[in-house]
Amino acid sequence: MTPDLPELLNLREIEAAACEVLPPAAFAYYRGGANDEHTLRANREGYAALKLRPRMLVDVSQIDTSTTVLGVPLAFPVGVAPCALHGLVHPDAEVATARAAASVGSLMTLSTMSHRTIEEVFGAAPERCWFQLYLYKDREVSRALIARAEAAGARALVLTVDAPHLGRREAIIRTPVHIEPGTVLPNIGPRTPGREHLDDLAYFDTLLDPSLSWRDLAWLREQTRLPVILKGLLTAEDAALAAEHGCHVWASNHGGRQLDTAVTALEALPEMVEAVAGRAEVYLDGGISRGTDVIKCLALGARAVFVARPVLYGLALAGEAGVRRTLELLRDEVRLGMALCGKTRVGELGPELIRRSQ
Numbered sequence: 001m002t003p004d005l006p007e008l009l010n011l012r013e014i015e016a017a018a019c020e021v022l023p024p025a026a027f028a029y030y031r032g033g034a035n036d037e038h039t040l041r042a043n044r045e046g047y048a049a050l051k052l053r054p055r056m057l058v059d060v061s062q063i064d065t066s067t068t069v070l071g072v073p074l075a076f077p078v079g080v081a082p083c084a085l086h087g088l089v090h091p092d093a094e095v096a097t098a099r100a101a102a103s104v105g106s107l108m109t110l111s112t113m114s115h116r117t118i119e120e121v122f123g124a125a126p127e128r129c130w131f132q133l134y135l136y137k138d139r140e141v142s143r144a145l146i147a148r149a150e151a152a153g154a155r156a157l158v159l160t161v162d163a164p165h166l167g168r169r170e171a172i173i174r175t176p177v178h179i180e181p182g183t184v185l186p187n188i189g190p191r192t193p194g195r196e197h198l199d200d201l202a203y204f205d206t207l208l209d210p211s212l213s214w215r216d217l218a219w220l221r222e223q224t225r226l227p228v229i230l231k232g233l234l235t236a237e238d239a240a241l242a243a244e245h246g247c248h249v250w251a252s253n254h255g256g257r258q259l260d261t262a263v264t265a266l267e268a269l270p271e272m273v274e275a276v277a278g279r280a281e282v283y284l285d286g287g288i289s290r291g292t293d294v295i296k297c298l299a300l301g302a303r304a305v306f307v308a309r310p311v312l313y314g315l316a317l318a319g320e321a322g323v324r325r326t327l328e329l330l331r332d333e334v335r336l337g338m339a340l341c342g343k344t345r346v347g348e349l350g351p352e353l354i355r356r357s358q
């Protein structure tokens, strides 16, 4: 029997409980990483290797975990990363996630590959949504999505740049994702004739534009006035280029789902923050499951972090309430962790808080 939400004391327990109830194809799709899953594991393991240097005898009777991301106020420095196909595990899909995020003062990044429409999701979390864009070969379809996201109130556009093709996720080769016949995936348009035999992710792969390059950012700028964030960068070189192109930076290896053995975003963060040199905001995702993970990322220069799988697991367990429980656990852990580090505001989290283990 699935335990009640209050009995699940941390994100790992939420994951374990969700994995018991997930349908096999959703489990394979949500959990999996690319190839041998080295990067997937490294994402999690990296946080424990970084040791904290807490300060004592600081008045921590008042802790303020709030911050802003591109002007959006966050009650704590954690947002929801874009994830495709929330509807595999809950009928309210991305609407439930958006509501939960808004209810705790977080932020929802809506994936291009969603079950629910941009307007439905953004309506559930006004002023608290970003739109994640996968650029299609068919620019006209992408242009229309950008216009709709902007009209519906998106506060930023997140262009995913680490997936010219989908990585090789062997779990979903074995157990492919097939959406129920008759289900409309609102942002992918009708099937291209001749591609009907493909499963939904293999089909999505055929829509992506592998020619996407820095030159396309000029086209993107012409389509929108929204701030643009490049998601999936992992080097100082690319972070510097992003800032030169007027974009913000989202350090990520896509949850170990793209290039296996790629560096972790946590490892890459210090060089990226240095390269950006304050010209852009820098965010991070990958493997976050504890408040101390969040604190370490902020100490190394991230403005905020994002979580993907933990949110999907909360959704699978209990819809909106499950996502809320996931985010509340992180929020409370961030607050306690800051107090135990002797820090009262996120602005006080700096590199002196971290000691690298030998």
Ligand SMILES: Cc1cc2nc3c(=O)[nH]c(=O)nc-3n(C[C@H](O)[C@H](O)[C@H](O)COP(=O)(O)O)c2cc1C
Residues within 6 Å of the ligand: 029, 030, 031, 043, 081, 082, 083, 084, 111, 112, 113, 132, 160, 231, 252, 253, 254, 255, 256, 285, 286, 287, 288, 306, 307, 308, 309, 310, 312
């Ligand atoms: C099931 C699933 C679907 C995802 N879908 C998207 C997506 O549509 N767009 C995107 O940019 N990233 C997508 N990602 C990557 C996440 O945004 C994130 O970068 C990654 O999962 C790392 O976070 P995590 O370790 O908290 O899962 C997806 C990840 C998962 C697990």
Ligand SMILES: CC(C)CC(=O)C(=O)O
Residues within 6 Å of the ligand: 083, 084, 113, 163, 166, 201, 204, 254, 257
């Ligand atoms: C539709 C997919 C390409 C979503 C994705 O980014 C992922 O599965 O990692």
